[in-house]
Amino acid sequence: MRRPLVLGNWKMNGTKASNAELIEGLKAAAAGVDSVTIGVCPPAVFIAQIQELAGDSNICIGAQDVSVHAGGAYTGECSADMLKEFGVSYVLVGHSERRTYQNESDELIAKKFKATQDAGLVPVLCIGETLEEREAGKLESVITTQVNAVIDAYGIEAYKNAVIAYEPVWAIGTGVTASSEQAQEAHALIRKLLAAKDAEVAAGMQILYGGSMKPGNAAELMAMEDIDGGLVGGASLVAADFAGIFNAAK
Numbered sequence: 649m650r651r652p653l654v655l656g657n658w659k660m661n662g663t664k665a666s667n668a669e670l671i672e673g674l675k676a677a678a679a680g681v682d683s684v685t686i687g688v689c690p691p692a693v694f695i696a697q698i699q700e701l702a703g704d705s706n707i708c709i710g711a712q713d714v715s716v717h718a719g720g721a722y723t724g725e726c727s728a729d730m731l732k733e734f735g736v737s738y739v740l741v742g743h744s745e746r747r748t749y750q751n752e753s754d755e756l757i758a759k760k761f762k763a764t765q766d767a768g769l770v771p772v773l774c775i776g777e778t779l780e781e782r783e784a785g786k787l788e789s790v791i792t793t794q795v796n797a798v799i800d801a802y803g804i805e806a807y808k809n810a811v812i813a814y815e816p817v818w819a820i821g822t823g824v825t826a827s828s829e830q831a832q833e834a835h836a837l838i839r840k841l842l843a844a845k846d847a848e849v850a851a852g853m854q855i856l857y858g859g860s861m862k863p864g865n866a867a868e869l870m871a872m873e874d875i876d877g878g879l880v881g882g883a884s885l886v887a888a889d890f891a892g893i894f895n896a897a898k
């Protein structure tokens with residue numbers, strides 16, 4: 649039985665004041681929720697603040713990105729060990745916005761995945777196809793390439809302590825959600841790819857859905873066999889909406 653995981657990706661949003669209000673609301677809503685792992689991924693500059701605000705609550709902290717380097721002359725970068733010092737347990741790698749705007753390659757993303765694991769943190773590998781790729785019938789080949797990038801570099805063992813988030817690019821921030829059948833099809837495909845290498849890794853992998861997940865569609869999505877939670881963008885910025893989603897995962 650895979651434990652549901654719901655992560656809020658705040659992207660580049662928040663102020664010290666709005667963060668305090670949001671975390672206060674989330675702590676109240678999450679108190680007593682013990683069957684779902686709940687986390688927030690604030691911008692790096694706010695991680696220390698969120699660590700303090702979250703205190704010993706059941707809100708975990710994730711980072712939105714990490715350096716492939718352990719330290720040194722890499723201006724603007726932040727290492728996995730630095731994130732760990734501030735209570736981070738999950739790190740998003742390969743989000744489509746970074747693939748698009750920072751031109752992150754599968755090779756670089758695999759290195760970030762490994763750097764995260766080497767620090768004892770859990771990488772959340774984000775994958776998904778664009779609308780153009782879907783319409784061209786390339787869903788399977790895109791997902792296969794993105795999943796295999798880590799296996800080719802580090803072997804299937806690398807997926808033993810990791811999470812995968814399937815986020816169809818066309819559903820991110822658009823209000824258009826993949827139907828539960830479309831999402832399930834992609835999640836089942838991801839699990840099948842893993843199972844071809846290692847059945848145990850495949851069975852244990854938490855595969856999250858991301859892309860316009862809202863309180864109104866979360867229950868139906870997360871009821872699907874291979875959907876184990878959500879990576880939530882916009883709706884994670886409103887405590888009541890995010891709570892509606894993690895409560896739907898129970």
Ligand SMILES: O=C[C@H](O)COP(=O)(O)O
Pocket residue numbers: 657743815819820821822823858859860861879880881882883
């Ligand atoms: O990381 C989260 C995803 O990009 C989903 O964002 P969204 O819920 O705003 O569509």
